[in-house]
Amino acid sequence: MSAISPLRKFVSPEIIFGAGSRHSVGNYAATFGARRVLVVSDPGVQAAGWVGDVLASLDRQGIAHVLYTAVSPNPRVEEVMAGAELYRASACDVIVAVGGGSPMDCAKGIGIVAAHGRCILEFEGVDTIRVPSPPLILIPTTAGTSADVSQFVIISNQTERMKFSIVSKAVVPDVSLIDPETTVSMDPFLSACTGIDALVHAIEAFVSTGSGPLTDPHALEAMRLINGNLVQMIANPQDIALREKIMLGSMQAGLAFSNAILGAVHAMSHSLGGYLDLPHGLCNAALVEHVVAFNFDAAPERFRIVAETFGIDCRGLPSAQVRSRLVEHLVAFKRAVGFEETLKLHGVGSSDIPFLSQHAMQDPCILTNPRQSTQRDVEVVYGEAL
Ligand SMILES: NC(=O)c1ccc[n+]([C@@H]2O[C@H](COP(=O)([O-])OP(=O)(O)OC[C@H]3O[C@@H](n4cnc5c(N)ncnc54)[C@H](O)[C@@H]3O)[C@@H](O)[C@H]2O)c1
Numbered sequence: 001m002s003a004i005s006p007l008r009k010f011v012s013p014e015i016i017f018g019a020g021s022r023h024s025v026g027n028y029a030a031t032f033g034a035r036r037v038l039v040v041s042d043p044g045v046q047a048a049g050w051v052g053d054v055l056a057s058l059d060r061q062g063i064a065h066v067l068y069t070a071v072s073p074n075p076r077v078e079e080v081m082a083g084a085e086l087y088r089a090s091a092c093d094v095i096v097a098v099g100g101g102s103p104m105d106c107a108k109g110i111g112i113v114a115a116h117g118r119c120i121l122e123f124e125g126v127d128t129i130r131v132p133s134p135p136l137i138l139i140p141t142t143a144g145t146s147a148d149v150s151q152f153v154i155i156s157n158q159t160e161r162m163k164f165s166i167v168s169k170a171v172v173p174d175v176s177l178i179d180p181e182t183t184v185s186m187d188p189f190l191s192a193c194t195g196i197d198a199l200v201h202a203i204e205a206f207v208s209t210g211s212g213p214l215t216d217p218h219a220l221e222a223m224r225l226i227n228g229n230l231v232q233m234i235a236n237p238q239d240i241a242l243r244e245k246i247m248l249g250s251m252q253a254g255l256a257f258s259n260a261i262l263g264a265v266h267a268m269s270h271s272l273g274g275y276l277d278l279p280h281g282l283c284n285a286a287l288v289e290h291v292v293a294f295n296f297d298a299a300p301e302r303f304r305i306v307a308e309t310f311g312i313d314c315r316g317l318p319s320a321q322v323r324s325r326l327v328e329h330l331v332a333f334k335r336a337v338g339f340e341e342t343l344k345l346h347g348v349g350s351s352d353i354p355f356l357s358q359h360a361m362q363d364p365c366i367l368t369n370p371r372q373s374t375q376r377d378v379e380v381v382y383g384e385a386l
């Protein structure tokens with residue numbers, strides 16, 4: 001008799017996907033009985049006009065609001081704490097975020113602090129949340145992080161020059177309003193960074209030790225959508241049909257990685273992003289092919305499927321050749337979206353590697369990497385990416 005699969009769980013918010021969905025935020029806030037909403041965003045998203053649409057929708061429902069936009073890319077501990085203080089002092093009862101991963105993660109952090117009355121630093125790690133957060137509605141404006149569907153919060157601790165992760169189903173928002181129209185204002189660099197982030201989510205979720213039948217179909221479809229449309233989207237930034245495909249790919253990658261967790265690219269990129277305050281997608285881009293080459297032999301059949309999903313003809317090829325074709329494909333894809341990155345270009349030297357590796361080993365994402373890694377392994381991979 002063949003064994004049956006082990007138990008799996010899958011969490012997701014209520015998702016409303018489609019052009020114009022941002023305009024319904026007022027209705028969703030009303031269903032939570034909102035009296036005063038804290039709206040979290042950042043200056044770039046406000047300048048693009050997306051904050052105005054959210055405030056207008058709340059106004060139509062007669063719901064008061066307080067705006068908080070003091071959020072940096074790679075949101076910081078102090079920004080979370082100041083936002084939580086504003087939430088408390090203004091007697092808010094619902095949180096809405098509109099923006100990329102940074103305002104969305106900051107909003108999740110504000111919810112945790114508002115509920116517990118303690119510093120966000122105390123919640124680092126897995127399943128540390130004890131008190132439910134206030135109702136949370138997220139509206140992503142980048143097609144990449146999918147923090148709006150995920151169980152992750154990534155906050156930067158600039159006192160220690162590191163980023164830390166909070167992983168809990170308690171940080172999955174109540175509602176995600178995914179509106180591809182908001183991504184038309186992304187410039188080519190932001191589109192490339194966030195698109196590569198989503199592609200890496202899909203690859204890492206598919207080869208993760210936490211992968212399984214509930215997440216695999218999302219991961220594979222995300223790879224198809226992003227691999228097949230990102231280059232075209234960057235060349236045709238106003239093409240809403242292409243924006244929609246990449247947004248859908250990002251969402252599916254998000255559902256996959258939220259439930260299957262990630263791997264060494266993310267563990268290493270969180271460490272790098274905290275140390276140098278660099279864009280998250282850029283860090284992933286600098287590392288991805290090196291980590292894939294390192295991991296390949298631990299999951300050759302899974303990586304063969306990844307390669308086939310990218311359109312590489314693997315028939316009759318031995319594993320070593322599939323590995324090198326997959327690495328070549330990733331390098332060519334990165335170039336096609338505008339990346340020629342090495343870590344050296346961003347000022348990383350070999351003397352930084354021990355610090356970076358030590359922090360990467362503490363990140364929860366390292367635990368689900370398909371190949372068990374020691375600090376020495378991680379040091380070698382950073383060295384290859386220099
Ligand atoms: N929680 C998660 O599951 C998760 C997953 C991956 C990454 N992250 C985190 O998310 C953060 C990165 O988020 P991001 O890549 O979405 O970028 P971001 O939120 O940091 O935004 C980067 C810049 O782009 C601008 N911007 C955002 N949307 C725009 C738009 N539509 N038009 C014009 N400008 C726009 C912002 O104003 C900002 O200046 C990192 O801190 C990363 O660690 C979180």
Ligand SMILES: [Fe+2]
Pocket residue numbers: 145197198201266280
């Ligand atoms: Fe990511």
